[in-house]
Each structure stands twice: as structure tokens, then as C-alpha cells.
Amino acid sequence: MKQHPYWLKKRLDFNEGFLKTKAILKRFGVNTVCESSRCPNSVECFSKNFATFLILGTRCTRSCRYCSVRSGIPQPPDIEEPRKVSDSVVEMGLKYAVITSVTRDDLPDGGSSQFVKVVEAIRMKAPHIKIELLVPDFAGKLEEAQKTAQSRPEVFGHNLETVQRLFTYLRPKADYRRSLELLKSVKDKNSALITKSGIMLGLGEKEEEVVETMGDLREGGCDLLTLGQYLRPSADNVPVVEYVPPDEFKKYREMGMSMGFKHVSSGPFVRSSYFAEESYNELMEVSYGKCRVAAAC
Amino acid sequence: MANVVLPPLAEGVDKANVSYWHRSIGDAVKEGEDLVELVTDKATFNMPSPLSGKLKEILVNDGEEAKVGQVLATIE
Known part of the structure; x- marks a missing residue:
């Protein structure tokens, strides 16, 4: 194993919370993208009692070249x-x-109904919990994205x-414009909904391409x-x-904010969740004051 | 005497390389101070000492691989 640059060094934050989180996930038999992606933040997040749930199985119908989630024929959704x-x-x-979920090109609805059921189940038990969905592209079926x-x-x-x-090489079954259209379409139909996207750096992209991508996302209201x-x-x-240095990430953050994103998280260890x-x-604090409801009054 | 065990470094990762011991055998170590640097495919981690004492043995040397749960060193 080779050494990483100094900015990819982190302190190991391991505590009892990690074991507690692991035990809960195991007890309920749920999957996390933290494990499937071998995320370097996972011990830190689990120790802080946080995880990102991966629904619709652990086998993906896509095979993106950067991803460690196993591809193959997935099991039917678990009711x-x-x-x-x-x-x-x-x-x-x-x-x-x-x-979030694996991509389920095998399902007619791409798994949208399972997302909806998970949200409903959480709302039923704990309506105060805020939910962030990170959805696949539903093979371009915008109505399925709209359902979620x-x-x-x-x-x-x-x-x-x-x-x-880099889409053709890295994400052969995905489509850049289709993904942009998904985000735009959802925003157009639900203007109050906060939309979010993420990009990985260090895959061979050029600075102007990153800037162009950010601009494309902003055009769709991301x-x-x-x-x-x-x-x-x-x-x-x-x-x-x-390996993109921290200063470059900082620069992209500033660029993103000047382009109109409401929030940009940018750094070597940043992941979408x-x-x-x-x-x-x-x-919420910046946009609406401490309380979103109060700000709306 | 207590064992210093390789803890989980990342979900789905079951081994790491020891790249650098911040302390030598016989050195005093303090709980929470960086003790050993560990490298996985994705990142480098500094593992703090789990307790204070004297570093008695190093069982996995620089450049060697260890599995999660393996004893890396002992502290007395």
C-alpha cells in the first residue's frame, strides 16, 4: 500500500459508539453504503452514531468503474x-x-416505491427526523424520480x-444529461425542495470541466x-x-458559492453524506434563520 | 499489561499496513497521543494510544501488514 499525501491522513476516531451502531445495524439487518463503499469516514461516522442506509439490496445492476458495490442480479426488494x-x-x-440505494434497472419503477415506503415508515415512527434521499437515475424515468x-x-x-x-468510461450505463435533467425536473416541479448533487475529484477531470459541471447543476437549480x-x-x-490538494477544494467551494449554490462542502474526505x-x-440557519417555520411566518 | 489491537479502520476493510511507529520500545506513551500510523487503500490513519504506560513490545513492525483484531503492541 502506498503512502497518501499528508491531507489524506486522519486521526482514527474509534469509540464505543462504533460498536453500538454496528450492533443496531446488524440487529435490524440493514445495509449501509459506508460498508459497501469501504468509506474511510465510516469508523468516525459510526462512532458518532451516524450511518447512510443502503436500500434495495447490496447488488447493483450497474458497474461504475470507481464503485466497490458489487454488481450482479439483485434480490427482489425486501418488503x-x-x-x-x-x-x-x-x-x-x-x-x-x-x-440511498443501489441502482435497480431490473425493477419497473427503479425502486422508487421502496424509497417512498422507507420515508413513510420513518415519518410514521418519528416525524421529527429529517430525511435526505440520494437516489439513482431511475434509467431516466422522471416520473419515478418525481414520486420519490x-x-x-x-x-x-x-x-x-x-x-x-468521463461518463462514458466511468459510468457506461449512466448519462450526464439524463442525470442533470432528473435534478432539474424535480426542482421544476417542487421548487421548495432542496436538491443536492456530488462530484468526485481526482478521476482525471480538468478544472474547466468541474466548473462547467457546477454551472450545469446550477442551471437546473441545484x-x-x-x-x-x-x-x-x-x-x-x-x-x-x-490527489487534489486542499487549496483546490477550497477554491472550488468559493467558486460554487459565487455561482449560487446555497451550500458547498468541498474537501478531500467529503462524501455526499x-x-x-x-x-x-x-x-437552514443561513437561509431561514434558526427556525425554518419562524422564517416563513 | 495491555494489548494494542488493530481496530476497524473503515467498514469493509479488514487489514492495514503499519507504516510508522511514533514511539519506540521502552518509550513512555500517553493515552490519546499518536502511537502508530496505519495505511489502507483509501487513507492513512493515526491511531492514538489507548492508554498511558510504557511501550513494551512492538509485534507488527513498519511495513508489515496486520488484520483487524490483531495485537500490534503491548503497553505496561
Whole structure:
């Protein structure tokens, strides 16, 4: 294993909370993207009692070259999953839950109904919990994306992951314009809904391409942006082309804010759900004052 | 005497390389101070000492691989 640049060094934040979180996830039999992606933040997040739920199984019908989620023929959706996820969310004492999924091209609705059921199950048990959805592209079926948006999550996310030029190579079954259209379409139909997207850096993109991507997202009204360093999950995935220094991330953050994003999280260890709750709360504080309801009065 | 065990570094990751010991055998160590640097495919981690004492043994040297749960060192 090679050494990483100094900015990819982190202190190991391991405590009892990690074991507690693991035990809850195991007890309810739910999956996390933290584990599937071998996320370097996972021990820190679990220790802080946070995890990002991965629904609709652990097998993906896509095979993006940067992703360590296993591809293959997935199992049918688990009808108990909404209960299991909502029980876990409550048991973990979360105030903010992030739900994502593998891509299910095999399902007629792409899995949208399962997203909706999970949101409904959480709302039923704990209506105060804020929910962020990070959805797949539903193979371009905008009506399915709209269904998940109508379940009224606090944040609706869909990641571009990379710049347009690299889609063909890195995401052969995905489409840059289709993903942009999904975000725009959801925003057009639900103007109050906060939309979010994320890009990984270090995959060979050029600065002007990153800026262009940010501009494309803003054209679709995207509110929140995350930018993080791509880190190779295993030897089966594409290698890192470049380790982007912290100053570059800072520059992109400033650019993003000047382009009109309401919040930009940008840094080597940033992932779309890393400190998602804090990002959301910061946005609410800046945009609406401490209480969104009060600001609306 | 207490064992210093390789804790989980990331979900789905079951091993790491020891890249650098911040302390040598016989050195005093303090709880919470950086003790050993560990490298996985994705990142480098500084592991703090789990307790104060004297570093008695190093069982996994610089450049060697360890599995999660393996004893890296002992502290007395």
C-alpha cells in the first residue's frame, strides 16, 4: 500500500459508539453504503452514531468503474426493509437520516416505491427526523424520480459523480444529461425542495470541466454541492489519477458559492453524506434563520 | 499489561499496513497521543494510544501488514 499525501491522513476516531451502531445495524439487518463503499469516514461516522442506509439490496445492476458495490442480479426488494430501516433510525436516535440505494434497472419503477415506503415508515415512527434521499437515475424515468420527491424528503440528492467527458468510461450505463435533467425536473416541479448533487475529484477531470459541471447543476437549480477526493476502493477499481490538494477544494467551494449554490462542502474526505446533517443545518440557519417555520411566518 | 489491537479502520476493510511507529520500545506513551500510523487503500490513519504506560513490545513492525483484531503492541 502506498503512502497518501499528508491531507489524506486522519486521526482514527474509534469509540464505543462504533460498536453500538454496528450492533443496531446488524440487529435490524440493514445495509449501509459506508460498508459497501469501504468509506474511510465510516469508523468516525459510526462512532458518532451516524450511518447512510443502503436500500434495495447490496447488488447493483450497474458497474461504475470507481464503485466497490458489487454488481450482479439483485434480490427482489425486501418488503420488511422500510420497517427495518425506520427501526434502525429510531434506535440510533438519528435526527437526520440519509437513505440511498443501489441502482435497480431490473425493477419497473427503479425502486422508487421502496424509497417512498422507507420515508413513510420513518415519518410514521418519528416525524421529527429529517430525511435526505440520494437516489439513482431511475434509467431516466422522471416520473419515478418525481414520486420519490413527492415523499417530501428535506433534501433530494442525485450525484453526477464525475464530469460529462468521463461518463462514458466511468459510468457506461449512466448519462450526464439524463442525470442533470432528473435534478432539474424535480426542482421544476417542487421548487421548495432542496436538491443536492456530488462530484468526485481526482478521476482525471480538468478544472474547466468541474466548473462547467457546477454551472450545469446550477442551471437546473441545484442547491447543495459536495466535492470530495476519489479514493480507490480496491484493485478492481480505476486508479486515482490525481490527489487534489486542499487549496483546490477550497477554491472550488468559493467558486460554487459565487455561482449560487446555497451550500458547498468541498474537501478531500467529503462524501455526499459526510456531515450531511451539519450541512443541512448550516443551510437552514443561513437561509431561514434558526427556525425554518419562524422564517416563513 | 495491555494489548494494542488493530481496530476497524473503515467498514469493509479488514487489514492495514503499519507504516510508522511514533514511539519506540521502552518509550513512555500517553493515552490519546499518536502511537502508530496505519495505511489502507483509501487513507492513512493515526491511531492514538489507548492508554498511558510504557511501550513494551512492538509485534507488527513498519511495513508489515496486520488484520483487524490483531495485537500490534503491548503497553505496561
